[in-house]
Amino acid sequence: MEKKEFIQKFQKDHDKYWKVELFDREGFTRKQCKKCGKFF
Numbered sequence: 001m002e003k004k005e006f007i008q009k010f011q012k013d014h015d016k017y018w019k020v021e022l023f024d025r026e027g028f029t030r031k032q033c034k035k036c037g038k039f040f
Helices: 005-010 014-018 023-026
Strands: none
Touching: 005 014
């Protein structure tokens, strides 16, 4: 699987792969860039 495919898979179920308790606790939210569409 290529990097691009992994990223697409992970973005579909981001809570499963990238969710970090610290971010929730500190009030961080997941957002998407309006220009390129990437999440941060």
